[in-house]
Amino acid sequence: MSYDPANIFAKILRGEIPAHKVFEDDTALVMMDIFPQSRGHCLVIPKAASRNLLDADPAALSAIMPLVQRVAKAARAAxxxxxxxxxxxxxxxxxxxxxxxxxxxxxxxxxxxxxAHAGGQADNAELAGLAGEISAQL
Structure with missing residues (x-):
């Protein structure tokens, strides 16, 4: 299976769909999950195009993992x-x-x-507030 550039995260990365952004740099976007499994559930999305871990460039993975750790610490603190x-x-x-x-x-x-994974959609105002709180911890 190949990467489909029409997927929703690719559209968000291109700015075609809005998101509650926590952080963004040249390598990744961090945003709130609109279908959270718990309060503060967010996503770290590499900008490099890959379907998943199985086809990702190892260099992209090594660049993203320190951010995954930083976001985990920030989400817990916030x-x-x-x-x-x-x-x-x-x-x-x-x-x-x-x-x-x-x-x-x-x-x-x-x-x-x-x-549940992708259970119910969260309140937009709450997501915006959480995005700000987590961002402040980064």
């Missing part, structure tokens, strides 16, 4: 979460729904179950 889950899916059988490499940063709270 939300007061007890832990952070970092998730990455590869192909539909593994749960991937958007075929552009991305990493989920999911704050986890003791005693609070995670919502």
């Amino acid at each position: 939300t007061g979460a007890d832990g952070v889950r970092v998730v990455q899916f590869n192909e539909a059988a593994a749960g991937q729904t958007v075929f552009h490499l991305h990493f989920h940063i999911i704050p986890v709270y003791e005693g609070v179950a995670l919502g």
Whole structure:
């Protein structure tokens, strides 16, 4: 299977679709997940085109992983979460729904179950506020 440049994350990266941006540089965009599994759930999306981890350029992966770590720390600090889950899916059988490499940063709270992947859409005002809080921790 090949990379499809019409996927929703590619459109967001090109500015064709709005997003609640947390951070952006030459290598990646960090944004809030509009279907969060928990409060503060965000996505780290490399700008390099790849379908997922299986076809990604190793140089792109080495450039993105320090940002994944920084965002995980910032999301935990901003939300007061007890832990952070970092998730990455590869192909539909593994749960991937958007075929552009991305990493989920999911704050986890003791005693609070995670919502379903792509369950319900969050409130835009809440997402904008969280984006600002996490960005401030970066």
